[in-house]
Amino acid sequence: MTATSLVHTRAELASVLDLAQGEIAVVMTMGALHEGHRQLIREARKRSEFVLVTIFVNPLQFGPSEDFEKYPRTLEADMAACAAEGVSVVFAPGRDDVYPGGAPAITMHPGPLGEILEGASRPGHFSGMLTVVEKLLMLTRADVAYFGEKDFQQLALIRRMVADLELGVEIVGVPTVREPDGLALSSRNRYLSPDQRRAALALSRALREGAAQTDPEAVLAAAHKILAEEPDVRVDYLSLTGTDLGPAPDEGEARLLVAAKVGTTRLIDNVPLRLQKGA
Ligand code: AMP
Numbered sequence: 001m002t003a004t005s006l007v008h009t010r011a012e013l014a015s016v017l018d019l020a021q022g023e024i025a026v027v028m029t030m031g032a033l034h035e036g037h038r039q040l041i042r043e044a045r046k047r048s049e050f051v052l053v054t055i056f057v058n059p060l061q062f063g064p065s066e067d068f069e070k071y072p073r074t075l076e077a078d079m080a081a082c083a084a085e086g087v088s089v090v091f092a093p094g095r096d097d098v099y100p101g102g103a104p105a106i107t108m109h110p111g112p113l114g115e116i117l118e119g120a121s122r123p124g125h126f127s128g129m130l131t132v133v134e135k136l137l138m139l140t141r142a143d144v145a146y147f148g149e150k151d152f153q154q155l156a157l158i159r160r161m162v163a164d165l166e167l168g169v170e171i172v173g174v175p176t177v178r179e180p181d182g183l184a185l186s187s188r189n190r191y192l193s194p195d196q197r198r199a200a201l202a203l204s205r206a207l208r209e210g211a212a213q214t215d216p217e218a219v220l221a222a223a224h225k226i227l228a229e230e231p232d233v234r235v236d237y238l239s240l241t242g243t244d245l246g247p248a249p250d251e252g253e254a255r256l257l258v259a260a261k262v263g264t265t266r267l268i269d270n271v272p273l274r275l276q277k278g279a
Pocket of ligand 1 (some may be wrong): 028029030035036037039083146147149151174175176177178184185186200239
């Protein structure tokens with residue numbers, strides 16, 4: 001196994017990329033790596049020899065009252081995880097490496113898909129996310145980039161940005177990795193106390209119970225029932241949509257998405273399901 005290089009500046013990144021052979025596969029993260037991130041890396045490694053992981057807590061995508069300052073930063077452990085997964089290069093830039101002129105004057109506009117669900121609750125989040133994803137796709141010279149279905153709306157917006165702006169990068173979605181009890185892995189899970197973690201299980205349970213139904217009304221009723229039974233979960237939205245996040249079809253593939261706060265921690269989750277009206 002060859003060692004994983006760690007680079008911080010865009011000049012250092014350019015020098016390692018000049019030496020890269022074959023396709024460049026990129027996994028973008030905010031660090032505090034867990035099995036979900038590692039699954040993205042494994043998928044990338046299955047196909048590409050050269051896998052680059054970015055670790056950057058992007059200030060542009062956090063609202064003023066969100067957790068930018070306290071977001072976990074665990075570079076040493078992250079490097080060990082990347083080395084174990086055979087990552088070639090980790091790019092962990094500082095704020096000035098990504099935004100050398102300070103906050104950018106020109107940023108991404110996510111369009112209507114960015115205004116619903118997460119976009120309605122987190123103004124500016126998707127603009128900041130898309131802006132950094134576009135910059136990192138360019139800086140890393142990515143041929144293919146891997147993103148988790150855990151952030152389903154984010155994945156949909158990135159696909160849309162790449163198509164609408166002709167970015168010429170392949171985007172691969174990877175199914176959500178869960179704890180054995182169903183909780184979707186997230187760097188934010190470490191904020192949860194043991195009691196809150198127990199309460200947070202209502203999210204995945206609600207999605208599971210919902211997805212066990214096929215009639216759209218029954219799906220939502222089953223999921224709402226589970227969430228209503230858990231007083232420590234404050235639901236932001238529970239939404240049944242099409243796979244493109246448009247209106248849910250009467251029949252066929254759909255998506256059930258939830259966002260909720262447990263204590264001060266905001267959690268999101270979603271599952272695929274098949275609908276059949278009146279079934
Ligand atoms: P983050 O570090 O939270 O910004 O996530 C970096 C990437 O990992 C994003 O593409 C996420 O969708 C993905 N990811 C985060 N958690 C999971 C998970 N539990 N399963 C699969 N992918 C995930």
